[in-house]
Amino acid sequence: MSWIEEQHLSSSNRHQRWWLGLSIALLSGLVIFVSTIVAVTGQPMAALLTVCSMVLIGISFVLYRRLHLARLQREEVLALLSRKQWPTCEGLCHLESSLAKCAARRIQVLQAEIADLQDREQRLKVQAHHDGLTGLANRFLLTDRFQFTVERAKRSGQSFALLMVDLNDFKAINDHHGHVAGDEVLVVTAQRLSSAVRASDTVARIGGDEFVLIIESIEDPQEMLHIGEKLFDMLTDPITLNTGVVAKLGASIGLALYPDDGASLNDLLNVADQAMYECKSTGSMSLQ
Numbered sequence: 240m241s242w243i244e245e246q247h248l249s250s251s252n253r254h255q256r257w258w259l260g261l262s263i264a265l266l267s268g269l270v271i272f273v274s275t276i277v278a279v280t281g282q283p284m285a286a287l288l289t290v291c292s293m294v295l296i297g298i299s300f301v302l303y304r305r306l307h308l309a310r311l312q313r314e315e316v317l318a319l320l321s322r323k324q325w326p327t328c329e330g331l332c333h334l335e336s337s338l339a340k341c342a343a344r345r346i347q348v349l350q351a352e353i354a355d356l357q358d359r360e361q362r363l364k365v366q367a368h369h370d371g372l373t374g375l376a377n378r379f380l381l382t383d384r385f386q387f388t389v390e391r392a393k394r395s396g397q398s399f400a401l402l403m404v405d406l407n408d409f410k411a412i413n414d415h416h417g418h419v420a421g422d423e424v425l426v427v428t429a430q431r432l433s434s435a436v437r438a439s440d441t442v443a444r445i446g447g448d449e450f451v452l453i454i455e456s457i458e459d460p461q462e463m464l465h466i467g468e469k470l471f472d473m474l475t476d477p478i479t480l481n482t483g484v485v486a487k488l489g490a491s492i493g494l495a496l497y498p499d500d501g502a503s504l505n506d507l508l509n510v511a512d513q514a515m516y517e518c519k520s521t522g523s524m525s526l527q
């Protein structure tokens with residue numbers, strides 16, 4: 240038997256003896272206590288005795304737990320010693336550096352997870368505010384930009400224009416060349432509209448082939464006529480599709496001015512929509 244095992248055994252024997260002694264002492268104490276109560280009162284006080292007994296049992300249990308835990312800890316240290324596994328200085332350094340590496344790896348993983356979440360949040364925001372096909376603003380963002388433009392126009396005292404654009408005979412592209420060709424036409428149309436206005440202006444797609452533009456800071460309504468003509472020329476320029484098919488489309492454009500034609504988005508959309516249908520029915524681009 241090794242010295243460590245001997246130490247271990249004698250230590251647990253000591254504890255057993257200690258525990259036995261304590262139990263006997265507690266039991267004797269209890270018996271003396273009960274006898275005293277009976278002698279003094281002449282009758283057993285059952286309730287009082289029960290409480291006292293429970294207190295004594297509680298105390299002995301706590302003592303036992305403490306002894307038991309202390310013994311467990313000592314057993315662990317003895318086990319380490321017996322296996323000669325006590326960490327050396329080198330071992331501790333190694334342990335420290337591997338813990339540091341582990342923490343650094345965890346931080347990297349967390350950073351990647353945070354970046355991924357931020358990326359997803361950004362994508363969700365874009366999805367919520369933009370048209371999936373063309374990347375233009377959707378109706379939600381259009382409403383937001385409209386409010387923003389109104390506030391700016393109020394401060395500067397300048398007017399702004401709302402244009403409604405609708406492609407003519409777009410359905411025929413879908414019907415004759417397929418939905419993919421139709422999508423391509425919509426994407427090119429969006430690109431053309433965006434390139435025709437300033438970055439601060441808003442271009443939105445609000446329906447199949449319906450687009451809305453907000454053109455800021457209009458000093459002279461005549462200015463809008465030039466912009467309208469430029470848009471018309473751009474949109475009626477034939478589009479060569481990926482399949483080689485050349486798509487020729489017409490466009491109808493309606494105009495409304497803030498604040499002359501209304502102060503709310505709905506008012507301006509109604510005026511521009513009416514103007515656009517007049518343009519479509521006459522077959523010519525006549526900005527109202």
Ligand SMILES: Nc1nc2c(ncn2[C@@H]2O[C@H](COP(=O)(O)OP(=O)(O)OP(=O)(O)O)[C@@H](O)[C@H]2O)c(=O)[nH]1
Pocket residue numbers: 372405406407408409410411413417418419420421422425446447448
């Ligand atoms: N390819 C494609 N087609 C769409 C999309 N959204 C709506 N459409 C189609 O666009 C067409 C729009 O129909 P209309 O409003 O009659 O268009 P139009 O032929 O230009 O008619 P007018 O405006 O009266 O000249 C419908 O056939 C819809 O199915 C889309 O995202 N992609």
